[in-house]
Amino acid sequence: MKRKIIAYNLVLTDALEQLDDSFEVEIFDGINPKTDHAFLHALKDAEGIVGLALPVDKELLEKAPKLKIVSNNSTGYNNLSIEEMTQRGVMGTNTPGVLEDTTADAIFGILLAAARRIPELDHFVKSGNWKQHLTTAQYAVDVHHKTLGIIGMGKIGSAIAKRAHFGFDMNILYYNRTRNIEAEGKYNATYCDLEPLLKQSDFVCLMTPLTSETENLMGEQEFKLMKKSAIFVNGSRGKTVDEEALIAALNQKEIHAAALDVYRSEPLSPDHPLLQFPNVVTTPHIGSSTFETELKMANLAVENLLSGLLGQRPKNLINP
């Protein structure tokens, strides 16, 4: 009998070609994993799952008695209850090391877009409103030589610091669980507490993973501490931000603008209040989504899956 694998929201399924004939793959895309009958049926026999953002909790694990490994096709793994998985001997893996530059490009891109009002002014041109020379109504704010505060100086935070330092001569502050001596040396980044970072930064860029400590890290008080001229950028996970507080801060003009790639609930509903603000740049969680990088991630995710199923230690094992 073939060993069953579930591919869940794995877009680049070509990566599955690494698996030989001893495996049978069932592909699921865009289904509700709590109610989809075929998915729940496949879980009963599945030894491995590879894919994106499947909530793996006690309830799912109880339905998957043969499961050995869940290989996330992402670097973030807040969808995995690692403690529950470890207790049951189920491995969890992710895909670090291949997406940092791509994600930093995207997040620095939305920072620039918000500062220079690129989506708004694109619309201005396309809607036929560019009829004379620009007035102050179209002016933006500078990025170069400003202060960038990075919350979460991991690999992606560091790649953003690199762009800011070498490309834009920015002054970099950062807040992190631990000091990042390499980023301090290479990008002249200065470690500081959250409060002074929020008070001093012209751009606040949130890059921390979602954990119980970082959930709602940015709330009412934090937005109030920011400069009225500052731009808030979120490239981490939606739940690190209290969205109601962000909306209030934008309504009350406590901050100048925002650039968001992630949301508490994804896909973002078309009637979400955040979409009403011309000074909010929104992208649909595009951090790592380029052809080149998504292919590397999918291949790495399947490689991790295969190692786990063959009894080897996967390269990117998360369990302690």
Ligand code: DGY
């Ligand atoms: C990641 O890799 O965590 C990206 O945010 C895609 O989910």
